[in-house]
Amino acid sequence: MPNWDGFSIRDYLREEYSAPVFVDNDVNLMALGELWRLQRSLQNFLVIKVGTGIGCGIVCHGEVYRGANGSAGDVGHICVDTAGPRCHCGNLGCVETMAAGPAISRLATEAAMSGESELLAACLADKGIITPEDVSQASRNGDAAANRIIQHTGNLIGQMLASVVNFFNPSHVFIGGGITRVGPLFLASVRQSVYQRSLALSTRHLEIQYTPLAEQAGLVGAGVLAMQETLKKRGFGR
Numbered sequence: 001m002p003n004w005d006g007f008s009i010r011d012y013l014r015e016e017y018s019a020p021v022f023v024d025n026d027v028n029l030m031a032l033g034e035l036w037r038l039q040r041s042l043q044n045f046l047v048i049k050v051g052t053g054i055g056c057g058i059v060c061h062g063e064v065y066r067g068a069n070g071s072a073g074d075v076g077h078i079c080v081d082t083a084g085p086r087c088h089c090g091n092l093g094c095v096e097t098m099a100a101g102p103a104i105s106r107l108a109t110e111a112a113m114s115g116e117s118e119l120l121a122a123c124l125a126d127k128g129i130i131t132p133e134d135v136s137q138a139s140r141n142g143d144a145a146a147n148r149i150i151q152h153t154g155n156l157i158g159q160m161l162a163s164v165v166n167f168f169n170p171s172h173v174f175i176g177g178g179i180t181r182v183g184p185l186f187l188a189s190v191r192q193s194v195y196q197r198s199l200a201l202s203t204r205h206l207e208i209q210y211t212p213l214a215e216q217a218g219l220v221g222a223g224v225l226a227m228q229e230t231l232k233k234r235g236f237g238r
Protein backbone atom coordinates (compact mmCIF):
# COMPACT_ATOMS: atom_id res chain seq x y z
CA MET A 1 0.00 0.00 0.00
CA PRO A 2 2.26 2.78 -1.35
CA ASN A 3 0.66 5.73 0.46
CA TRP A 4 0.79 3.96 3.82
CA ASP A 5 4.37 2.73 3.52
CA GLY A 6 6.33 3.72 6.63
CA PHE A 7 3.30 5.23 8.41
CA SER A 8 3.03 3.94 11.97
CA ILE A 9 -0.61 3.05 12.50
CA ARG A 10 0.35 1.82 15.96
CA ASP A 11 1.83 5.16 17.10
CA TYR A 12 -1.06 7.08 15.59
CA LEU A 13 -3.68 5.00 17.42
CA ARG A 14 -1.67 4.95 20.65
CA GLU A 15 -1.76 8.76 20.76
CA GLU A 16 -5.51 8.75 20.20
CA TYR A 17 -6.44 6.14 22.77
CA SER A 18 -3.54 6.03 25.29
CA ALA A 19 -3.85 2.23 25.37
CA PRO A 20 -1.66 -0.63 24.14
CA VAL A 21 -2.12 -1.08 20.37
CA PHE A 22 -1.40 -4.20 18.31
CA VAL A 23 -1.50 -4.12 14.52
CA ASP A 24 -1.70 -6.87 11.92
CA ASN A 25 -3.21 -7.23 8.46
CA ASP A 26 -6.77 -8.41 7.86
CA VAL A 27 -5.98 -11.86 6.55
CA ASN A 28 -3.51 -12.72 9.33
CA LEU A 29 -6.21 -11.74 11.82
CA MET A 30 -8.72 -13.94 10.00
CA ALA A 31 -6.25 -16.83 10.27
CA LEU A 32 -5.81 -16.11 13.98
CA GLY A 33 -9.61 -16.03 14.41
CA GLU A 34 -10.03 -19.40 12.71
CA LEU A 35 -7.14 -20.84 14.70
CA TRP A 36 -8.91 -19.74 17.89
CA ARG A 37 -12.23 -21.22 16.73
CA LEU A 38 -10.51 -24.52 15.99
CA GLN A 39 -8.78 -24.56 19.39
CA ARG A 40 -5.59 -25.52 17.56
CA SER A 41 -7.12 -28.76 16.24
CA LEU A 42 -5.73 -27.88 12.79
CA GLN A 43 -2.02 -27.08 12.61
CA ASN A 44 -1.40 -26.25 8.96
CA PHE A 45 -3.96 -24.31 6.96
CA LEU A 46 -4.43 -21.23 4.79
CA VAL A 47 -6.99 -18.44 4.84
CA ILE A 48 -7.41 -16.75 1.45
CA LYS A 49 -9.21 -13.43 1.44
CA VAL A 50 -10.72 -12.31 -1.84
CA GLY A 51 -12.16 -8.80 -1.75
CA THR A 52 -10.80 -5.74 -3.52
CA GLY A 53 -7.45 -7.55 -3.35
CA ILE A 54 -6.27 -11.08 -2.63
CA GLY A 55 -4.19 -12.07 0.41
CA CYS A 56 -3.32 -15.24 2.26
CA GLY A 57 -2.95 -15.93 5.99
CA ILE A 58 -0.65 -18.85 6.74
CA VAL A 59 -0.97 -21.08 9.80
CA CYS A 60 2.11 -23.29 10.13
CA HIS A 61 2.57 -25.69 13.08
CA GLY A 62 -0.33 -24.02 14.88
CA GLU A 63 1.04 -20.46 14.63
CA VAL A 64 0.39 -17.62 12.18
CA TYR A 65 3.49 -17.43 9.97
CA ARG A 66 4.42 -13.85 8.98
CA GLY A 67 7.77 -14.32 7.23
CA ALA A 68 11.08 -12.46 7.60
CA ASN A 69 9.59 -8.98 7.08
CA GLY A 70 5.92 -9.62 7.76
CA SER A 71 4.91 -9.88 4.12
CA ALA A 72 4.37 -13.67 3.93
CA GLY A 73 1.20 -14.67 2.07
CA ASP A 74 1.18 -11.80 -0.40
CA VAL A 75 -0.23 -14.11 -3.08
CA GLY A 76 -2.25 -11.47 -4.95
CA HIS A 77 0.64 -10.70 -7.27
CA ILE A 78 1.30 -14.25 -8.39
CA CYS A 79 1.04 -14.22 -12.19
CA VAL A 80 -1.73 -16.32 -13.73
CA ASP A 81 -1.49 -14.96 -17.30
CA THR A 82 1.69 -13.42 -18.73
CA ALA A 83 -0.46 -11.71 -21.39
CA GLY A 84 -2.98 -10.42 -18.83
CA PRO A 85 -3.81 -6.81 -17.95
CA ARG A 86 -1.34 -4.61 -16.05
CA CYS A 87 -1.68 -4.67 -12.27
CA HIS A 88 -1.23 -1.60 -10.04
CA CYS A 89 2.06 -3.22 -8.91
CA GLY A 90 3.41 -2.77 -12.45
CA ASN A 91 3.45 -6.44 -13.51
CA LEU A 92 1.17 -8.20 -15.99
CA GLY A 93 -1.53 -10.74 -15.21
CA CYS A 94 -1.43 -10.78 -11.38
CA VAL A 95 -4.26 -12.92 -10.00
CA GLU A 96 -5.50 -9.93 -7.98
CA THR A 97 -5.98 -7.76 -11.04
CA MET A 98 -7.67 -10.59 -12.97
CA ALA A 99 -9.91 -12.25 -10.39
CA ALA A 100 -10.64 -10.11 -7.29
CA GLY A 101 -13.85 -8.11 -6.78
CA PRO A 102 -13.00 -5.20 -9.13
CA ALA A 103 -12.11 -7.69 -11.92
CA ILE A 104 -15.51 -9.40 -11.53
CA SER A 105 -17.20 -5.99 -11.82
CA ARG A 106 -15.07 -5.09 -14.85
CA LEU A 107 -15.84 -8.35 -16.69
CA ALA A 108 -19.54 -7.97 -15.90
CA THR A 109 -19.56 -4.39 -17.22
CA GLU A 110 -17.91 -5.63 -20.44
CA ALA A 111 -20.57 -8.37 -20.78
CA ALA A 112 -23.31 -5.80 -20.20
CA MET A 113 -21.94 -3.36 -22.76
CA SER A 114 -21.27 -5.99 -25.44
CA GLY A 115 -24.89 -7.13 -25.31
CA GLU A 116 -23.86 -10.54 -23.98
CA SER A 117 -26.16 -10.35 -20.96
CA GLU A 118 -29.52 -8.60 -20.75
CA LEU A 119 -29.64 -9.04 -16.98
CA LEU A 120 -26.25 -7.42 -16.41
CA ALA A 121 -27.10 -4.67 -18.92
CA ALA A 122 -30.29 -3.90 -17.01
CA CYS A 123 -28.33 -3.78 -13.76
CA LEU A 124 -25.76 -1.40 -15.27
CA ALA A 125 -28.50 0.86 -16.66
CA ASP A 126 -30.28 0.87 -13.32
CA LYS A 127 -27.37 1.49 -10.92
CA GLY A 128 -24.49 2.69 -13.10
CA ILE A 129 -22.20 -0.01 -11.64
CA ILE A 130 -22.23 -3.81 -11.33
CA THR A 131 -20.99 -5.29 -8.05
CA PRO A 132 -19.83 -8.91 -7.55
CA GLU A 133 -23.09 -9.44 -5.61
CA ASP A 134 -25.04 -8.37 -8.72
CA VAL A 135 -23.08 -10.92 -10.78
CA SER A 136 -23.91 -13.54 -8.19
CA GLN A 137 -27.59 -12.63 -8.30
CA ALA A 138 -27.58 -12.80 -12.11
CA SER A 139 -25.88 -16.19 -11.90
CA ARG A 140 -28.58 -17.47 -9.55
CA ASN A 141 -31.13 -16.28 -12.10
CA GLY A 142 -29.47 -18.46 -14.73
CA ASP A 143 -27.50 -15.77 -16.59
CA ALA A 144 -24.88 -17.53 -18.73
CA ALA A 145 -22.45 -14.58 -18.85
CA ALA A 146 -22.54 -14.21 -15.04
CA ASN A 147 -21.88 -17.95 -14.65
CA ARG A 148 -18.96 -17.73 -17.04
CA ILE A 149 -17.42 -14.78 -15.15
CA ILE A 150 -17.72 -16.53 -11.78
CA GLN A 151 -16.25 -19.76 -13.17
CA HIS A 152 -13.43 -17.90 -14.93
CA THR A 153 -12.35 -15.91 -11.85
CA GLY A 154 -12.74 -18.99 -9.60
CA ASN A 155 -10.51 -20.94 -11.98
CA LEU A 156 -7.82 -18.25 -11.93
CA ILE A 157 -7.79 -18.14 -8.13
CA GLY A 158 -7.64 -21.95 -8.14
CA GLN A 159 -4.68 -21.79 -10.54
CA MET A 160 -2.78 -19.57 -8.08
CA LEU A 161 -3.91 -21.70 -5.15
CA ALA A 162 -2.71 -24.92 -6.79
CA SER A 163 0.90 -23.65 -6.71
CA VAL A 164 0.51 -22.50 -3.11
CA VAL A 165 -1.00 -25.86 -2.11
CA ASN A 166 1.82 -27.78 -3.79
CA PHE A 167 4.33 -25.59 -1.98
CA PHE A 168 2.76 -25.59 1.48
CA ASN A 169 0.63 -28.78 1.68
CA PRO A 170 -2.10 -27.40 3.99
CA SER A 171 -4.88 -29.65 5.33
CA HIS A 172 -7.50 -26.93 4.75
CA VAL A 173 -7.93 -23.80 2.68
CA PHE A 174 -10.56 -21.38 4.00
CA ILE A 175 -11.76 -18.73 1.57
CA GLY A 176 -13.13 -15.50 3.04
CA GLY A 177 -13.84 -11.87 2.21
CA GLY A 178 -16.57 -10.37 0.05
CA ILE A 179 -16.30 -13.23 -2.45
CA THR A 180 -18.12 -15.61 -0.07
CA ARG A 181 -21.36 -13.80 -0.97
CA VAL A 182 -20.94 -15.01 -4.56
CA GLY A 183 -21.88 -18.48 -3.39
CA PRO A 184 -21.33 -22.15 -4.29
CA LEU A 185 -20.49 -21.81 -8.01
CA PHE A 186 -17.37 -19.77 -7.22
CA LEU A 187 -16.21 -22.30 -4.59
CA ALA A 188 -16.84 -25.20 -6.99
CA SER A 189 -14.73 -23.49 -9.67
CA VAL A 190 -11.85 -22.89 -7.25
CA ARG A 191 -11.97 -26.52 -6.09
CA GLN A 192 -12.06 -27.92 -9.61
CA SER A 193 -9.06 -25.84 -10.64
CA VAL A 194 -7.00 -26.73 -7.53
CA TYR A 195 -7.72 -30.46 -7.70
CA GLN A 196 -6.90 -30.52 -11.41
CA ARG A 197 -3.58 -28.76 -11.06
CA SER A 198 -2.16 -29.78 -7.68
CA LEU A 199 -0.16 -32.91 -7.04
CA ALA A 200 -2.23 -35.87 -5.84
CA LEU A 201 -0.22 -36.11 -2.63
CA SER A 202 -0.98 -32.47 -1.74
CA THR A 203 -4.72 -32.75 -2.32
CA ARG A 204 -5.44 -36.26 -0.99
CA HIS A 205 -6.94 -34.90 2.23
CA LEU A 206 -7.24 -31.24 1.25
CA GLU A 207 -10.48 -29.47 2.09
CA ILE A 208 -11.41 -26.15 0.49
CA GLN A 209 -14.33 -24.26 1.98
CA TYR A 210 -15.54 -20.79 2.91
CA THR A 211 -14.30 -19.42 6.27
CA PRO A 212 -16.54 -20.90 9.00
CA LEU A 213 -16.39 -17.63 11.00
CA ALA A 214 -17.44 -15.72 7.85
CA GLU A 215 -17.37 -11.94 8.39
CA GLN A 216 -16.55 -12.36 12.09
CA ALA A 217 -13.16 -14.00 11.43
CA GLY A 218 -11.11 -10.79 11.36
CA LEU A 219 -12.89 -9.32 14.37
CA VAL A 220 -12.40 -12.49 16.44
CA GLY A 221 -8.75 -12.58 15.32
CA ALA A 222 -8.22 -8.95 16.42
CA GLY A 223 -9.55 -9.80 19.87
CA VAL A 224 -7.30 -12.86 20.05
CA LEU A 225 -4.25 -10.81 19.00
CA ALA A 226 -4.86 -8.18 21.70
CA MET A 227 -5.43 -10.88 24.32
CA GLN A 228 -2.39 -12.97 23.37
CA GLU A 229 -0.02 -10.01 23.15
CA THR A 230 -1.24 -8.62 26.48
CA LEU A 231 -0.77 -12.00 28.16
CA LYS A 232 2.65 -12.35 26.57
CA LYS A 233 3.72 -8.95 27.96
CA ARG A 234 2.70 -10.08 31.40
CA GLY A 235 4.66 -13.31 31.11
CA PHE A 236 1.80 -15.68 30.30
CA GLY A 237 1.10 -17.70 27.17
CA ARG A 238 3.37 -17.90 24.17
Ligand SMILES: [Zn+2]
Nearest residue numbers: 077087089094
Ligand atom coordinates in the same frame (compact mmCIF):
# COMPACT_ATOMS: atom_id res chain seq x y z
ZN1 LIG B 1 0.40 -7.16 -9.15
